[in-house]
Every structure is written in structure tokens, then in C-alpha cells.
Amino acid sequence: GAVVSQHPSWVICKSGTSVKIECRSLDFQATTMFWYRQFPKQSLMLMATSNEGSKATYEQGVEKDKFLINHASLTLSTLTVTSAHPEDSSFYICSGEGQGRYNEQFFGPGTRLTVL
Amino acid sequence: AQKVTQAQTEISVVEKEDVTLDCVYETRDTTYYLFWYKQPPSGELVFLIRRNSFDEQNEISGRYSWNFQKSTSSFNFTITASQVVDSAVYFCALSGSTDSWGKFQFGAGTQVVVTP
Numbered sequence: 001g002a003v004v005s006q007h008p009s010w011v012i013c014k015s016g017t018s019v020k021i022e023c024r025s026l027d028f029q030a031t032t033m034f035w036y037r038q039f040p041k042q043s044l045m046l047m048a049t050s051n052e053g054s055k056a057t058y059e060q061g062v063e064k065d066k067f068l069i070n071h072a073s074l075t076l077s078t079l080t081v082t083s084a085h086p087e088d089s090s091f092y093i094c095s096g097e098g099q100g101r102y103n104e105q106f107f108g109p110g111t112r113l114t115v116l
Numbered sequence: 117a118q119k120v121t122q123a124q125t126e127i128s129v130v131e132k133e134d135v136t137l138d139c140v141y142e143t144r145d146t147t148y149y150l151f152w153y154k155q156p157p158s159g160e161l162v163f164l165i166r167r168n169s170f171d172e173q174n175e176i177s178g179r180y181s182w183n184f185q186k187s188t189s190s191f192n193f194t195i196t197a198s199q200v201v202d203s204a205v206y207f208c209a210l211s212g213s214t215d216s217w218g219k220f221q222f223g224a225g226t227q228v229v230v231t232p
Contacts, residue, residue, distance in 0.1 A: 032218055034218070034219065034220070036220075038159075042224070042225075043207065043222045043223065043224045043225050044207070044220070044222045045222075046219050046220065046221075049218070049219065091159055093159075093161065095220075097218050104166070105211075105218070105220070107153075107160075107161040107163075109158075109159070109160040110159045110160060110161075112159070
């Protein structure tokens with residue numbers, strides 16, 4: 001299967017700072033990427049959908065000004081958590097959907113964010 | 117709206133026992149896809165199976181088997197002769213074809229604990 005990487009794999013930051021998480025499709029072009037959030041012992045919840053070259057679409061209840069998503073190329077999407085607070089501490093997972101490969105998604109390994 | 121229900125929060129078995137994980141879904145789409153993922157403690161999702169709504173054939177892959185029944189909207193997963201390495205959280209997921217294009221709706225997950 002195709003490979004999606006995330007960087008960093010874990011990050012600890014102070015409250016009030018911003019954190020950027022990168023999601024890269026290594027061996028395929030991802031026209032669409034999805035960002036999920038998973039709190040401890042809970043399921044994955046879709047946060048937003050990003051399409052290359054256009055604005056991301058956010059799910060209800062997700063603050064777009066707090067979670068900035070940029071999908072500047074077919075292999076890179078970034079999620080920036082702005083002014084992070086302890087309640088933003090979570091496991092963030094991205095997935096990429098290849099061109100012409102509808103519903104064949106590939107998940108990244110996740111990024112664990114801890115906000116102190 | 118789409119919904120995936122995994123009623124079993126946790127299942128504990130002794131090694132070599134069989135374990136069946138239940139998954140019930142709801143969708144208005146006539147075309148949809150069902151998935152099972154394994155999430156070990158590392159957090160990285162491991163893809164197990166993808167099934168489209170028009171393919172009701174049951175599938176077996178090694179010790180894993182899946183029973184898809186559209187009549188009951190269920191997509192159950194059985195691990196035969198469980199092993200300690202099977203200990204993980206297992207997620208059932210659904211992806212539709214209309215307003216939920218490409219988006220995954222995950223179930224709550226079932227924690228499987230296999231003891232020696």
C-alpha cells in the first residue's frame with residue numbers, strides 16, 4: 001500500500017504556542033487529505049477535509065481559525081494548532097486519498113500533541 | 117447521516133480462543149464502503165479489510181474472517197485462535213458516496229485483550 005508520513009510523531013508545547021503538523025504522501029499524489037483527532041480511549045473524529053489548492057472544509061464544531069489547514073501540494077498537507085491549550089492535547093492522524101483511488105485511503109502514523 | 121456502532125467496549129479472551137467483534141452501521145447511501153482497522157498501542161492504524169456495499173461475500177484471511185450482511189447492516193469480524201499479538205483496539209469504519217464522500221465514520225472501537 002501507499003505510505004503517508006507525519007511529522008513530528010510527538011510534540012510537547014506550552015499553552016499559547018502554535019504547533020504545525022505535517023502530513024506527506026510519500027509515493028502517491030493525494031488530491032484529498034483528511035485530518036482526524038483522537039482523544040485517549042476514544043474513537044477517531046474527522047476534523048476537516050482538505051483538497052489541494054483550495055480551502056479546507058471543516059466538520060461541525062471544529063474551529064477553523066484554531067486549526068489551520070493548508071494543502072499546498074499534492075503530497076503535503078499541514079495542520080497548525082494555533083494558540084494551543086491543554087484541551088487540544090490529542091492524537092492527530094491524517095489520511096490521504098490517491099487520485100482516482102476513491103475510498104482507498106492511507107493513514108499516517110499519527111502525531112501525539114501534549115500541551116502543558 | 118452515517119453511524120457505526122461497536123457495542124462491545126472490551127473483550128478479554130485467553131489465547132487460542134476465538135473472538136468476534138460486532139459492527140452495525142447506518143447509512144442512506146446505496147454505495148458505501150466498510151473497513152476494519154487495528155490500532156495497537158503505538159497508535160498507528162493498520163488496515164485489515166475494505167468491502168464495498170455490492171460485495172456481500174464473506175472473506176477469510178489467515179486467522180481473520182469477516183461476515184458482511186446487508187440485511188442486518190452488520191459487518192462482523194472474527195479472529196480465530198487468538199494470539200497475544202492480537203491485543204489492540206479494533207475499529208470498524210464506514211465511508212459513503214454522497215455528502216460523506218471519502219469521509220470515514222469510525223465506530224467507538226473494541227479493545228481486545230488476549231492473555232496467555
